[in-house]
Structures are given as structure tokens and as C-alpha cells.
Amino acid sequence: MTVHLFLGPTLAAADAAEVLDAVILPPVAHGDVYRAAQRGATVIGIVDGYFEGVPAVWHKEILWAMREGVHVFGSASMGALRAAELSPFGMEGVGAVFEAFQRAELEDDDEVAVAHAPAAYGYRALSAAMVNIRATLAAAAARGILRPATHAALLRIAKQLFYPDRSYPRLLSEASAQGLDPDELSALKRFLPGGQVDQKRADALAMLRAIRARLEAGLTPKQVRYHFEATIFWDSLRQAAAPLGEPLAEPGEGSWMQSALLDEARLHPVAYALARKGALTRLLSRALSDEQTPRPLDEEVDATILSFRRARGLLTAEAMEGWLRANGLSAEEFARLMESEAQVAAVQRWAAPHLSAHVVDQLRLDDLYVWCWARAREKQRLLEEAGLADPDLAAAPLSRGELLAWYIERRGEGAAPRDLAEAALQAGFRDEPMFLRALLREYHYVRLRER
Known part of the structure; x- marks a missing residue:
């Protein structure tokens, strides 16, 4: 049979x-x-x-x-x-x-x-199923890690998340922001690596x-x-009904297509300059990866794929397949592209400690150095006069989520990050605390100038 x-x-x-x-x-x-x-x-x-x-x-x-x-x-x-x-x-x-x-x-x-x-990528899951979260939290409650009230609150928080956003780190972050018992959340975090139930x-x-x-x-x-x-x-x-498992028809690709695409891009100097800088980064990332940086982990590639699809509204299979067709990619080629993108991110993290002086030089070449330095001096002066040179989130008139929303609204371009950690990575900060401090300083500086 x-x-x-x-x-x-x-x-x-x-x-x-x-x-x-x-x-x-x-x-x-x-x-x-x-x-x-x-x-x-x-x-x-x-x-x-x-x-x-x-x-x-x-x-x-x-x-x-x-x-x-x-x-x-x-x-x-x-x-x-x-x-x-x-x-x-x-x-x-x-x-x-x-x-x-x-x-x-x-x-x-x-x-x-x-x-x-x-x-x-074998259809690897990029989010956690609600039924698995239910089973995991039930196991944690049975072990005495969660009180009934906390268990119920975590289920409510997880259920309110859109299904592609469900993950245990996101659940813990939301629970912390909503004031759930930090000791229980810490115990749950320790339980999760070996205690997750894949029902x-x-x-x-x-x-x-x-x-x-x-x-x-x-x-x-x-x-x-x-x-x-x-x-x-x-x-x-x-x-x-078409034959089962019939692959998507992929558009043809030849040297004439690449030449035509590059011709169009080169006729728009600003767009081509940005694309060329990005391409150079990718090329150097590939070269460096062979010698000095590790290959991205599976979970890093998964996170890259999910971030890419969320930013473009490609969460459904139909939307994803349409994007692949429109961009002349097979599923395998898209997988390689996402591996490359994750590798770029890995190289950028590796290079971050050594990059600052080169960024300053680039600001000089782009005629942005004078403006940045003048604004930095004015910001420091105003913040010191107001006693806000090293502001604390606890004393700010808004929450972490509201601060992120304020930042996204002022930025006004690009894919909106889901949280401060992702925003920090996108903005080029070493870590979330460093980004949070800079963001609080910017918030208070803008308010002082508005006054």
C-alpha cells in the first residue's frame, strides 16, 4: 500500500x-x-x-x-x-x-x-505554535514554576500575539513589560531550554x-x-487540479536581463550608488566569512527570513510565491539569498568594534561630519543644562513601547522594527542598552528644542 x-x-x-x-x-x-x-x-x-x-x-x-x-x-x-x-x-x-x-x-x-x-530550509518553523506554548506552560505550571494566575496571564499574552510573532523570547518580553512576577519569568526562562513541549x-x-x-x-x-x-x-x-508537486514556473534569466537591469539602475545615480555600496558590503562579507567570521547559525538564518517576510508583508505562501516570481527567484535561490543576508549581518557584528573610525571618515567624505558634530555639541549642552545628560527610562514620561513608537514615527522610513533590540541592530548600535540611552537622549533633546 x-x-x-x-x-x-x-x-x-x-x-x-x-x-x-x-x-x-x-x-x-x-x-x-x-x-x-x-x-x-x-x-x-x-x-x-x-x-x-x-x-x-x-x-x-x-x-x-x-x-x-x-x-x-x-x-x-x-x-x-x-x-x-x-x-x-x-x-x-x-x-x-x-x-x-x-x-x-x-x-x-x-x-x-x-x-x-x-x-x-525544510519548512523550519519561525514562530511557536500556540498549542505548543499551551503545552509548555502547562508543564511549567505542573512543575510549580508558574502560579495559576501567572500561567493564565501568559496564555492570554501569547494568544493576543499575531501567530508569526509568537515566540518564547517575545512572550517573556511582553510579560515583563506587563508587570508579571520577574522571579517567575526568570524561572520560566531557565526552564525553557530543556522544558519546551513540541506537542x-x-x-x-x-x-x-x-x-x-x-x-x-x-x-x-x-x-x-x-x-x-x-x-x-x-x-x-x-x-x-495540476500535477501534484509541480514546481513554480520561474522566469528565465540570462545575461541580457542582468545587463538591462544594470543599465536602468545606472541611469539613476543615487539608487545605483546605494546598491553598489550594498553590493560591496555583500562581496566583502563573503570574502571575510571564509577566513575570519563563522557561518550564520540556522536560527540566525530563520530570523533573517522572518524579518524579511514581515517587513514586506509576505507572511502568506501566496504572497511569498508572488514575490519570488516577480523577482525571478526560485525557492532555493531565495534560501541562498537569505543565507547571504544573515552572513552580512554576522560580518557587520564582527566588524562593529573596528568600524567607528571608518564611519567617521565616511561622514567627512559625505559632508555630514560638520552637521553631526554641531548637533552633538548642542545636544550635550542642552541636556547638561536640564540635568538630563544621562537620562533614565524610569523617569521618562513614556514606556519602552511608546519610546520605540516615537522613534519609528520620527524615522519615517524603512521596515518598522518589532522591538528595541531589533531597532538597535538596524540602527548600528552595539547593544540594546546603548541604543536605549541614545534614544532617550534624543527624545529629551527634541523636547527641549521644541520648548
């Missing part, structure tokens, strides 16, 4: 292959179950699937597949959702996430949704083991009792 599995960020294909011999496919989308059945699948296991942007897998195609004798299992993510909805018709759900949806303890799709990297992965593996056991026991074709109605909408799905 042939098993087709739809996997993505929940479970790596290599890990699935250790448990079950199966055809591994990308996250399921509209029409994919129909195509898998047409290709001869006798068992279909759904773990991951697309939720927005790309049309989700249709209930009707699952019902049709089961009517055709195919056993359909679901678990962990999209599979758990569809299994909870279709279990009365014979779809088989496995795992704690499925059971929670079936009992209506969970109802929202965002409970299992995550942002993830492209296929070239989705556990459920996916449980589904694979359940399928294997059923196969070993001897699985006959699926039998159902419902009547399948072939509507005009069903006919449209059948007609529109």
Missing part, C-alpha cells in the same frame, strides 16, 4: 522516514488530496497545510478520497483541524491537538499556525506510528456510508 504524507514545519521529512515508508509531500493545499489519490495513494496522512493566501485543502476532496477507498489520517496541525471536522465521516484523527479540537476546547485555526521557512511534533509522530500499526495489521480499502454528491464545484476542482 502507498502512503502519502503532507509535512511541513511540524516534522522533518528525514524524521518521518525513520518511522514510516511513505511519499513525503509539502504542506497540503486545495486539490492536493485529490491529486494524491489520483496518483494511487491508499493511505493519506495530513500533518501540515496552508491556512491563508493559498486555498486550504477542501473537505470535499477528503470525503471523495475516502469514498474511493483511501484511508485519510490527520494530526498536529491542519490535519488535526480537518480530522476534528470530518471524524463523523471516517477521517481518523490522532493526538492531543486533534482531541482538543474534537472536544471544542480549541476552536481557532491560529492555535496551530506558524510562520515557516521555504522548502529549501505538534509528538502528535505527528504518533500518527505515523498509528498508520504503521494499521498497515502491519493488514489494512483493507476504506468503507464509507455517506453519499458523495458530485457538484459543479467538485467538477471545477477536478479540472483545475
